[in-house]
Amino acid sequence: MRDNKKTYWKGIEQLSNDPEFVKKADKEFPEFLPINQNEDGGGSSRRDFLKMMGFGIAAASLAACEAPVRRAIPYVNKPVDVDPGIPNYYASTYTNGGDYCSIVVKTREGRPIKIEGNKLSKISQGGVNAQVEASVLSLYDNERLRGPKAAGNDTKWETLDKEVINKLNSIAAQGGQIRIVSNTILSPTTKQVIADFTAKYPTTQHIMYDASSAEGMLQANESSFGVRTIPSYDFSKSDVIVSFGADFLGTWISPIEFTKQYSKTRKIGSGKKTMSRHYQFESNLSLTGSNADYRTPIKPSDEGKAVAALYNAIASKTGGQSVSVKGEYKNIDKAAKDLLKARGKSLVVSGSNDPAVQTLVNGINSMLNNYGTTIDLAKSVNFRQGDEQAMNKFINDAKSGRINGVIFLNSNPVYNHHRGAELKDALSKVSLKISTSDRPDETAVLADYMAPDNHFLESWNDAEPKTGTYSLAQPTITPIFDTRQAQETLLTWSGNNTEYYDYLQNNWKGKITTSGDFQEAWDKTMQDGVLEVASEAAAPSGFAGNVAAAGAAINKNYKGSGVELSLYQKVGIGDGSQANNPWLQEMPDPVSKATWDNYLTVSQAWARENEVTAFEGKSNKAKVTVNGKSVVVPILIQPGQAPGTVGLALGYGRTSAGKVANERGVNAFPLATTVNGVASNSVMSGVTIEVLEEQYQIAQTQTHQTYMGRDTVIQEATLDAYKEDPYAGRHMPHISNWMAEGGETSPGNLSLWKGHKYKNHHWGMVIDLNSCTGCSACHVACQSENNIPVVGREEVINRRDMHWMRIDRYYSSDAAPSDIKGLEEAADNPEVTFQPMMCQHCNNAPCETVCPVAATTHSSEGLNQMTYNRCIGTRYCANNCPYKVRRFNWFKYHDNGQFEDVNTAMNNDLGKMVLNPDVTVRSRGVMEKCSLCIQRIQYGKLEAKKEGRRPKDEDINTACASACPADAIVFGDMNDENSRIHKMLQINHRESEDADYLIETEIGEPRAYHVLEEIGVKPNVTYLTKIRNKDKEEAKA
């Protein structure tokens, strides 16, 4: 550089040393600058001064006006634990009435966006269900109350408190009766709050009821064992499970826990070739019944008699006292034989709410020595504590005007109690009515005051789901609206100004944690979300139920006449408390695959008799009349429905839940009846059904019911066959090839393509058809994780649901394999197979070759990737997808008035808070599909990289696999020899010259198969055959 003597000139003037240039050379701007010059050429004029001053004053006064407060500002002082782009996870507890799940809430920038299961919980064990997954959207429900209301007008909490306290005091002063009406309360601290309130207003009584009552079980256990509780069940220890109408995988008592336990008994592999045998006796085809090995459709009026028949069959062998109930049912003797073989390792449950039936069930379990092994009375569960007598008394009291004040603590009995209509009328006689519901629901609209509670994700709370098992809930967001936690509201009204958080801690200090440093224990529990303490309670011993009386009651009460109605809850909507959640509304019912409606399920025999047909979900409507009350509902022909019965789902027909739920379906709660003095969902007589001319189309995501005998799709076998040959049920296609030895080869060995080299990772998934129950938790988890739009009933009818993860449900058919027409008809009592289906991430992906613009391509890690930005929407890829898993954005689903009533998560500012910022919201006209949660893979890889190691199984999991309560979905790196998936598939080590993808011969697991193996697309998703624990000859084609 030293030698560089070059000089650069600014211009020719510098070179020639022009005098004009030299004069100005030292100035920054040598040219003439037109400052300080007006038209006259120099200086400021008076006019300029005035102009400047005018502008100055205007600007200053404008600046002085209040600028709009934008809340989306970067942190000045960043909280330690909040990093933009990095999610935080908080352990918490989902409670909705008596439904419970221990959860971990994922928050991003202070917003809860996803719910995961908490693996530390011994109850839910990391599992979730659809309702739990969807509850995060309920937090951002635009229909929630914005603040307290008095007589329908907005008010302030101070005003409301003052007025309410005055009224409560005046009622108390006159000795008037006050009631707090709630669903089951799992929180011991909340119960303490209520106790404090009762202490302040002594005429208060707390009444708990449940929309799905377990009164029968509570009463039966009280009479059998002297304890009014529900025991803990352990399906995982049961070799034989017999269920009478208990949908324990879907809706009964604690479905997540039961699914976890049950699925353990359904897992088989090289080490374990045994599985539980499951008998189901029921009227409607439930989720649980769909998973049963033997399913017997029975009428509701046979429910008691079938239990009695099993009781007698067991009693005759064990020397127990028999009951004089007559009735023979298919599979009862077989079940009895199996149960007797598995004494102490079996479980009999009933979904009946009749204490007589439950007493017999207790008797059976007692004869089978199941108490102490599969049933733990010492560890009672608190999920259903409702007291029907108390509730009935309350309604009667209200009717006769004996109640002066009532607080509906997050309960909605006008809607979800079968005497809701009576209560509605009676409420006019109650002078003070308060509701703490989060929305103006059917009960709250009748209340004088609405004191809205926080959403559970905004609340502190605790729960005691089982004796000695505690769970804490912490807020994951500050209350979005001017709502106040109901416990705090009650505390305020009882004159206690402690914050509920302090109250909660104090309560724990005294009762739950007794030893050690409290703060440390508290923080640990808060972080874990759950706490187990040793419980000293001894199990009550000895069955002392009066079976003879129970038998007599059954003889008396179970008399069917005409068609019988069986009310049930759907897995998604449940009792309807979350009905305004569009994810749940559009979640296809696992069995019927119907969305957005409830409907009358009728048997195929009934449909034939009444000449009712259905095509693509379209059928007649029917008028159902039950003891004078009638509803008009669409008909859905349901294979597996017991002949002579019809079914109708509860939880629909909301009138005041919000625009998503209102007027969807009909409210079936009023149709419930009483049997043996308790509420019953089985209506055995007085039901008439009139088929109407009017047609109605039910929005189903799947309208073809059978798999047409295609064993390239579903491969199944019986357990006996599996034991003999682990390859049982496998369909192994072969293709003629002169080059191959023997002239035949597997289609996987032939390809036009060169294949891919996966040098680093090779992601894959295994789905065990045997443990998948079809519960659809994965389905909602996927929707939540991947910002999948809801499209509404009309668009589902147009077959344009957007779900990336669907669960195909197939019924068996009785027709011969060559009878193509016949195969379309499901059997009257079919075997059911669930097959989760999403993008199979083919190694030779048909979609990739046909895209004209290369918008869908293969990653170096085996993923089939979709580039939304590049997509021009020819839909060729979707047409050429043999699995039909690609979803097209037919419309703009976000910010579009056409979808604002259904796709709430993308059409209002509140709903949009639930969106996952890591996943693009897709625009109109592009294709989308399962990405195997690429954002999670990327995050896990980066986290591992930061720590300088390879990612492990625990680092990365897809939303579906993580949600699955049956652990049926396993995701992982197939190149990693330590991964679960590598071991599950028993992948043979290989050094291939050409390609590195798996072909069937390299998978060692005999049950593993690829759907549509013969077309050679070589998916990275593998299925394990469905094995039914049936005697060999009984298996259906």
Add this chain to the structure above:
Amino acid sequence: MQVTSSVREPLVTGGKTVHDVTEDICRQVEGKPTKSWMLGMAISLATLGIGAYAVFMLLWEGIGVWGLNKTVGWAWDITNFVWWVGIGHAGTLISAILLLFRQKWRMSINRAAEAMTIFAVICAACFPGLHMGRLWVGFYWALPLPNTWGSLWVNFNSPLLWDVFAISTYFTVSLVFWYIGLIPDFASIRDRAKNKVSKAVYGALSFGWDGAAKTWMRYESVALILAGLATPLVLSVHTIVSFDFATSVIPGWHTTIFPPYFVAGAIFSGFAMVLTLMLVTRKLFKLEDYITINHIELMNIVIIITGSIVGIAYITEFFIAWYSGVDAEQYAFMNRAFGPYAWAYWSMMTCNVISPQLFWVKKIRTSIAATFILSIIVNIGMWFERFVIIVTSLHRDYLPSSWAMFYPTFYDVGVYLFTFGLFFTAFLLFAKFFPVINMAEVKSIIKSSSLKRNN
């Protein structure tokens, strides 16, 4: 000029002289539009208007206004596309292949047939555009243009891209071929023109044609070269269109018979469409002496042949489905014939396989009314053929869980109407302002002893 035996039946009847030819053809261009033309134009424009509304709504709201769904991703759109492309085959076939084979009877019909080809290809091209979810980027992303997105290129494996090339090449060659043929005739009109506007316009259109012997020589060579170029295109375009289906994995699409079967089908429907249009033009423009019953008969014979080829292809597909032993394939074909879309299948069979066989009867193939009706039936049948291939294959493919039906909406029909409106508007404008018969060529087949005589 080639010498033609005087015993041969003349291709142009009525003892037309060379001057008569000029008069008869130019009369349409020079005269005022007829009432029937005005009426036709009004109907075409009305159809175009309704269609334009459907197109607007499609672009404004999204593809969702159509009846497509997650299972059936193509239906009317690609059916119409293939249908129009098929129709667009006749023109080039008539002018190129028949030119090479020296089939002189083609001379009086090739002009209109080529025009029809061009308009049909334009109509066809509407669908691959409009069916895209994002037309606004798709229309140029589908082309291999240099870009600033790194090395982002089109996917040369995709049959849709091959379509883009095939259709654009075919369109360009057809357009040039057609236009070159028009030049001498434009010059005739220019020379006869009485008003300045006509003179200027036709003068410009005729590219300074001077009628010199050298010019004629060049003209003929160009025509031959273009014919040579266009001939393989006639076969390739529909072959490539058929690859959209044949290279896929969908049962019912994945069929190696498609290329010849599609080409035969294309010629079949193209000839039918030419007949439909020519019969009307012939009548309205009083061109009975140029487009004779002989022409009609010859074209009907082509229809019998191609219709039979198509029929054999249908049967072969069934045989191969059975012979292949592939369950999904067998089901796809059983479902075509006996499934929920059996009505479409049997409409196709009736229209395409059975009805053209009527032309074996000479009385029918020389009857103008019967030809007209059957030509329309053939085109209905060919529309159903594409519908059957596309929709019935897609609606029930591999996984029964995704099986669905397809129901068209107003907008499906509307966009189809749009192309009809476009086609007929263009054709009517052509018929009015361009010479519908190639005067220069037809003059070459006027009998040399072309004195006025009675026959």
